[in-house]
Amino acid sequence: MSRATAESALVRDETTGFESAAAGLVGLSGLLFALGLAALINVIAVTDPVAGVNVATVLGGLLCLGGLVVIGFGVGSRLGYLETAPQESAGIVAASTFTLVWSAIGGLVASQTIGLGPLWVVGALVCGAGAFALTALPREDVGSTVPAGAVAVLGGGAILTGVVGPNWEWMLDGYNATLFADIVIPSMVMFASLLTGWAAAKTYGGYGARGRHIGAYTLIYLVVLGILAVLLALIAFVVFKGVGPLLRGFSVGGQSLISWPFLTNGAGLLEDPKGIFPAIVGTVWLVVGAVAFAIPTGVGAAVFLSEYAEQGPFTRVVEIATNGLWSTPSIVFGLFGAAFLIPRFGNSKSIIAGQLTLGFMLLPLVLITSREAILAVPDEYRDASAALGVSKWQTIRSVVVPAAIPGITTGVILGVGRIAGETAPILLTTGGGVLPAKGSAPAVLSSFEVTPLSPPFVSNPALMEASSALPYQLYALITAGLGGDLPEGVEWGVALTLLLVVLSFYAIGIGTRYYFRRKLHQ
Amino acid sequence: MSQTDTTDTAGTDTDATDSTATGGDQPLTTTAGESEEEIREEWTDYRFEGEPKLAVEDLNVWYGDDYALQSVSMDIPEKSVTALIGPSGCGKSTFLRCLNRMNDRIRAARIEGSVELDGREIYQDSADLVELRKRVGMVFQAPNPFPKSIRENVSYGPRKHGDIRTGLLARLTGRSDREQENELVERSLRQAALWSEVEDRLGDNALGLSGGQQQRLCIARCLAVDPEVILMDEPASALDPIATSKIEDLIEDLAEDYTVVVVTHNMQQAARISDQTAVFLTGGYLVEYDETDKIFENPESQRVEDYITGKFG
Numbered sequence: 001m002s003r004a005t006a007e008s009a010l011v012r013d014e015t016t017g018f019e020s021a022a023a024g025l026v027g028l029s030g031l032l033f034a035l036g037l038a039a040l041i042n043v044i045a046v047t048d049p050v051a052g053v054n055v056a057t058v059l060g061g062l063l064c065l066g067g068l069v070v071i072g073f074g075v076g077s078r079l080g081y082l083e084t085a086p087q088e089s090a091g092i093v094a095a096s097t098f099t100l101v102w103s104a105i106g107g108l109v110a111s112q113t114i115g116l117g118p119l120w121v122v123g124a125l126v127c128g129a130g131a132f133a134l135t136a137l138p139r140e141d142v143g144s145t146v147p148a149g150a151v152a153v154l155g156g157g158a159i160l161t162g163v164v165g166p167n168w169e170w171m172l173d174g175y176n177a178t179l180f181a182d183i184v185i186p187s188m189v190m191f192a193s194l195l196t197g198w199a200a201a202k203t204y205g206g207y208g209a210r211g212r213h214i215g216a217y218t219l220i221y222l223v224v225l226g227i228l229a230v231l232l233a234l235i236a237f238v239v240f241k242g243v244g245p246l247l248r249g250f251s252v253g254g255q256s257l258i259s260w261p262f263l264t265n266g267a268g269l270l271e272d273p274k275g276i277f278p279a280i281v282g283t284v285w286l287v288v289g290a291v292a293f294a295i296p297t298g299v300g301a302a303v304f305l306s307e308y309a310e311q312g313p314f315t316r317v318v319e320i321a322t323n324g325l326w327s328t329p330s331i332v333f334g335l336f337g338a339a340f341l342i343p344r345f346g347n348s349k350s351i352i353a354g355q356l357t358l359g360f361m362l363l364p365l366v367l368i369t370s371r372e373a374i375l376a377v378p379d380e381y382r383d384a385s386a387a388l389g390v391s392k393w394q395t396i397r398s399v400v401v402p403a404a405i406p407g408i409t410t411g412v413i414l415g416v417g418r419i420a421g422e423t424a425p426i427l428l429t430t431g432g433g434v435l436p437a438k439g440s441a442p443a444v445l446s447s448f449e450v451t452p453l454s455p456p457f458v459s460n461p462a463l464m465e466a467s468s469a470l471p472y473q474l475y476a477l478i479t480a481g482l483g484g485d486l487p488e489g490v491e492w493g494v495a496l497t498l499l500l501v502v503l504s505f506y507a508i509g510i511g512t513r514y515y516f517r518r519k520l521h522q
Numbered sequence: 523m524s525q526t527d528t529t530d531t532a533g534t535d536t537d538a539t540d541s542t543a544t545g546g547d548q549p550l551t552t553t554a555g556e557s558e559e560e561i562r563e564e565w566t567d568y569r570f571e572g573e574p575k576l577a578v579e580d581l582n583v584w585y586g587d588d589y590a591l592q593s594v595s596m597d598i599p600e601k602s603v604t605a606l607i608g609p610s611g612c613g614k615s616t617f618l619r620c621l622n623r624m625n626d627r628i629r630a631a632r633i634e635g636s637v638e639l640d641g642r643e644i645y646q647d648s649a650d651l652v653e654l655r656k657r658v659g660m661v662f663q664a665p666n667p668f669p670k671s672i673r674e675n676v677s678y679g680p681r682k683h684g685d686i687r688t689g690l691l692a693r694l695t696g697r698s699d700r701e702q703e704n705e706l707v708e709r710s711l712r713q714a715a716l717w718s719e720v721e722d723r724l725g726d727n728a729l730g731l732s733g734g735q736q737q738r739l740c741i742a743r744c745l746a747v748d749p750e751v752i753l754m755d756e757p758a759s760a761l762d763p764i765a766t767s768k769i770e771d772l773i774e775d776l777a778e779d780y781t782v783v784v785v786t787h788n789m790q791q792a793a794r795i796s797d798q799t800a801v802f803l804t805g806g807y808l809v810e811y812d813e814t815d816k817i818f819e820n821p822e823s824q825r826v827e828d829y830i831t832g833k834f835g
Binding site: 378380381383384385386387388389390391394398399402403519520521 | 622624627651652653654655656659660662664666667668669670678679682683727729740743744747
């Protein structure tokens, strides 16, 4: 039977009925996974009513159904009703996985549902051994479907029968924590649907090599979708919460063309509605200053290390040291800034101290990525330039560094994302008032002064003053509670603004990289 | 054609076990199928009229412990094409790269001997590498244009040497050499037989050209510096037959004004384009150097004849 199948499977002209059914089951598992994810991040609640019953019951029912169908596929294939090409065994990896899963299930059921007390170990061992035998010993079609389907049937059954109902909760012994149904039910559904999806995908591929390929692909696909959904949910959460405060008082038209008080007002007494203008300006100046410090020094050091310095112990030590610096906790940089920079810049917190501290933090990443980018420039360019009688420095300036700019920009983009959100160094080196009035926004551009009588002939008092910044303001709002008559949810508005500021720096960086890539390759 | 100095194994050269040198301490100097013979000095003693453009005397090169080039001496006449041929690893590229001191860029390389350009020693501390490479240009095996526009590629050398000013300062002070640059670019591209193919897209990136066009662009870039000698390291090996024949025609034309030294694997190519040919054989020896017709029709060395007729290599 299986031999004939293997021959006929060379060309698959038409989809057979069971293949459609298996594909449908993969789809059902994907749907269950998505619903579980939605319930986990509170987009739907397990107690929501759907057609007379609640969501939990629907999920449990679907899970039960899926598990039964999967088992049906496996048994049907074993009895020869389905055209598949299974291997001798589902394999040691699947067997170990199911052993772990079923040991956990057995232990939990024995201790919690049946109440065997310390004898739960027996339950775990029996279930684990049974799952191992059931997975490893029979042919692949049974071995990879029955244990997976049974998990789904058991989980779905527990939800359906109310063993784990919508109001279920479990106080964990020894932990000051309680598990509630709105976490546990979605998690169970997601996990069991991954198993049924995997088993159904294997069935769709007819088991064997093709089945394993499709099974693994489906599993990875679902997991990646889940991770992406979590990331999206994280951003969506901030946007939903923050868009209200961000747009408060926003209007188009009127006296000024666009009125956006949250972004253009401070939090002074007479300002209404309140805004966070000083913090935005502070963050922008901090990032601009840090980048202006880190790019020339970082790229310069990278040029020296990769073009001039002899590759050997010295460059290796520098490389290790820069990698270490990049992973140094930011509070350490902040402490350095507070202890070393502040006494040298007017003995008070100032923007310039924050800029330099963040610049020191950014420097290692710019150095590492620039070095990689410069080393990746083909030697042919250097040879060609040398053969034209062009000096080394001219070659670096006109060929090597331009070819490395896209890589260098990538490093700066990554680094800016990190330093723009840093709180600890700013707290120690820059932090101004918690809710500054608009007048306290640093006016760096307009406060350059010429002092013609003594060096350095130019001064900028604004750079020497403390200033607020978005991450610091967010931290202050959360820890200090809401100050004064600020509207509710303002911290979400600050968070969303910070997100947007970082994204706009990204946009600038990505635009720069795109421009130079085009220039180099088109 | 019998060679009195060939050993007994010559002629029965298909036996691979005969490939080791007879002397116990001798390094392996022949490849499988290559016969053994003494190298005679007069085989490389090629005479020509006039002063040599390049005079190489007793040149030795080591890469680490590898003896890559063993005591090579040859004089290269002006305004002609000199082909360097030989099997892989015989030192012909190494020799070529010595002529503009590109081997200095390889850390492990050690070079001894003398190379004179117009009677001036280039292997001395006071030699100006920038000036040397301006006078002795080089075209590499793989086309290596810069990731810049075609125009910038051609005018790169003169710009960096300060012969052409197109920078911001020059433009602001009204001394921009844009006219000269355009003339130079057109002249160089015409010389490299590329002008008609690229004249309407000089601002495009050079990486968008085909391989053959890129190689001719590299030749144009080399010509723009106005060298006296052009070294070419297998300039056509990465190209298709049509592009190759264009490069070959170009080399023959260039020989009217420049001294061209070209390394090639392709013996037909050497026979077609060169005036004199030097044959290097395994171990880094220059075995025979003479007029191309003589080398290909009546070589003195049995090994050279075996190589040219395709018995090994």
